[in-house]
Amino acid sequence: MWHAISKHISEQRNISFSITHKEQLNLSSNSMTFKIGDDKHQFFVKIDTPQKLEQFEAEAYNLKELTLHCALFIPDCVCYGLTLNHSFIVLEWLTLTNQAENDWFEMGKSVALMHKKHEQAMYGWPDDNYLGQTVQTNRWHKHWDIFFAEQRIGWQLQLLAEKDFHFCDIDEFIELTKATLHSHVVQPSLLHGDLWRGNVGFVDGTPALFDPACYFGDREADIAMSQLFGEFPADFYEGYQHYYPLSASYEQRKPFYQLYHILQHANAFQGHYLIEAKEKIAQLIHTAAR
Numbered sequence: 001m002w003h004a005i006s007k008h009i010s011e012q013r014n015i016s017f018s019i020t021h022k023e024q025l026n027l028s029s030n031s032m033t034f035k036i037g038d039d040k041h042q043f044f045v046k047i048d049t050p051q052k053l054e055q056f057e058a059e060a061y062n063l064k065e066l067t068l069h070c071a072l073f074i075p076d077c078v079c080y081g082l083t084l085n086h087s088f089i090v091l092e093w094l095t096l097t098n099q100a101e102n103d104w105f106e107m108g109k110s111v112a113l114m115h116k117k118h119e120q121a122m123y124g125w126p127d128d129n130y131l132g133q134t135v136q137t138n139r140w141h142k143h144w145d146i147f148f149a150e151q152r153i154g155w156q157l158q159l160l161a162e163k164d165f166h167f168c169d170i171d172e173f174i175e176l177t178k179a180t181l182h183s184h185v186v187q188p189s190l191l192h193g194d195l196w197r198g199n200v201g202f203v204d205g206t207p208a209l210f211d212p213a214c215y216f217g218d219r220e221a222d223i224a225m226s227q228l229f230g231e232f233p234a235d236f237y238e239g240y241q242h243y244y245p246l247s248a249s250y251e252q253r254k255p256f257y258q259l260y261h262i263l264q265h266a267n268a269f270q271g272h273y274l275i276e277a278k279e280k281i282a283q284l285i286h287t288a289a290r
Contacts, residue, residue, distance in 0.1 A: 001047075001081040001084070001085070001086055001088075002019055002022070002036075002270065004083045004084075004138065005083070005088055005090065006018055006019055006047065006137075007038075008073040008078075008079045008081055008090065009041075009043065009090055011079075011108070012078050012079040013021065013078060015041065015178065016095045016184070017038060017041060018038055018092065019037070019038065020037065020038045020039060021036070021037055021038075022034055022035070022036045022166075022232065023035045023036075023124055025134050025187065026262055027263075028153065029046065029087070030048070030132075030133050031048040031052065032047040032048070033045065033047075033192070034046075034047065034048070038060070039177045039186060041166065042076060043090050043091065043092070043093050044075070044090070044091045044093050044094070044268065045088060045089070045090050046061065046090070046091075046116055047086050047087075047088050047093075048086065048087050048088075049087065050082055050085070050086065050087050051087070051240075052087045053080070053081070053082055054086070055130050055133075056080040056087055056089035056127040056290060057080060058076040058127065058128075059080075059089060059091065059129075059130075059211075060136070060281060061126075061127070061129075062082050062129060062193075062212040062213070062214040062283070063075065063076070063077050063079065063091075063212065064184045064200060066190070066192070066209060066212055066214065067189070069114065069117060069119070069159065070110065070113070070114035070117075070190070070192050070209075071109045071110055071114075072092070072107075072111070072114065072206070072207050072208060072209050073094070073206045073207065073208035074209055074210070074211075074285075075091045075093075075205045076091065076092040076095050076210070077090070077091055077092075077211055078090040078091060078092065078270050088197035090144060090177070091210075093230040094201065094203055094208060095203065095208070096201035096202060096203060096208070097203065097204060097205065098202075099202045099205075102170040102235065103202050103207065104206075104232065104233045104235035104236040104239070105235040105236070105238055105239035106169075106206075106207055106239060107200065107202075107232075107234040107239065107285075108232075108235065108238065108240035108241075108243075109205035109235060109238050109239040109240070109242070110207045111192075111195070111222065111236075111240060111246070112123060112239065112240045112241075112242075112243035112244035113243060114189070114190060114249040115191075115219035115244055116244050117189070118187040118189060118190070118244070119190075120188045120190070120216040121187050121188065122141060122142050122188065123140070123141050123142070123143075123144050123147040123148075123186075123215070123216055123217050124138045124139055124140035124141055124147065124151075124215060124216060125216065126138075126286075128267050129213060129215070130213060131193065131194055131213040131261075131264050132213075132264060133268055134156075134159070134264050134267055134268055136193070136213055137155050138149045138151070138215050138272050139151060139236070141211035141218075142176060144181060144184070144186040144188075144218055145177070145178045145179075145180075145181035145182045145184070147217070148177065148181060148218070148221075148256075148257075149174045149175075149181065150174060150262075151177040151179035152192055152260045153174060153177050153256065153259065153260060153263070154170060154173075154174045154177075155264065156222035156260060156263035156264055156266075156267060157170045157173065157174075158170060158256070160263065160266060160267055161266050162244065163265070163267070165274060167277060167278045168281050168282075173281065173285070176284070176288055177256055179288075180252065180256055180288075181218075181253060181256070184247075184249070184253060186217075186218045186239060187199065187216065188207050188216040188217060188218075188220070189205055189216065189218070189219040189222075190214065190216060191208075191214060191215055191216070191217050191219065191222045192209055192210060192212050192213070192214065192260045193212055193213030193214050193215055193221075193222070194213040194225065194261075195209075195222045195223075195225045195230065196225055196229045196230065197229055197230045198211075198229075199211040199212070200232075204242055207213025218253075218257075219244070220246065220247075220250050220253055220254070220257060220258075221251070221257045222256045223237075223246065223254075224257035224258050225257070225258070225261055227254070227272065229261075230263075244266065255280065255283075255284055256284070259277070259280050259281070260279075262276050262277050262280055263277050
């Protein structure tokens with residue numbers, strides 16, 4: 001396997017690469033992760049079953065699109081493919097540094113400027129991709145409330161129902177989501193899609209993003225995610241608000257945007273996320289009924 005991966009790297013980088021050191025990494029990933037290198041080059045590698053090739057292909061495409069449309073540091077995808085028994089993706093190795101005092105402000109600025117480019121008229125993505133290990137549907141739609149309610153909330157609720165987890169009437173909750181978002185004026189922005197502390201960092205002070213789940217949608221969805229699992233430092237939001245202020249009504253929509261990620265975690269990990277999802281849905285239904 002490693003010989004085949006080395007050969008792919010050599011061909012794609014036009015170098016003679018042979019692994020002289022390999023370290024398995026203990027990261028929060030379902031795939032096996034490694035740092036490999038020789039005396040001149042270092043790479044980050046994910047290894048998984050052959051069935052995960054489509055997921056790696058989607059990741060490579062997302063990284064390419066982020067590179068083309070934002071000024072943040074995005075790791076290059078060197079190659080991806082299949083060996084006899086595994087799929088793999090090889091990425092540029094990022095040496096992440098401790099952030100300086102103003103780096104989080106710059107991160108907020110950079111994300112705001114990415115969101116501020118409204119170059120797509122519809123919501124979605126050219127193909128379905130993945131949020132973690134869960135398929136993320138992305139059929140193009142011209143109405144944000146319908147897209148998010150059906151392809152984000154409804155999709156996750158249906159996946160849970162197929163596992164015999166039922167928290168509400170799915171159709172009724174989809175309609176509640178649509179009603180909440182219907183009057184919200186949205187211009188599609190390129191979203192990272194999974195913007196939490198584990199997927200951001202700094203390379204020599206330059207803000208970096210990785211492990212994306214990209215699509216074109218409401219920028220508030222990225223910001224809501226950044227406040228869900230370990231909120232970013234205040235400097236991030238100061239930088240973001242300075243360059244692209246959020247609407248005063250953002251707080252009304254934030255729970256629905258965060259619910260999408262809670263539901264995905266419930267699907268992927270179950271456990272206490274099932275309880276959190278059930279409680280969040282009950283709270284949103286109760287609030288709407290008042």
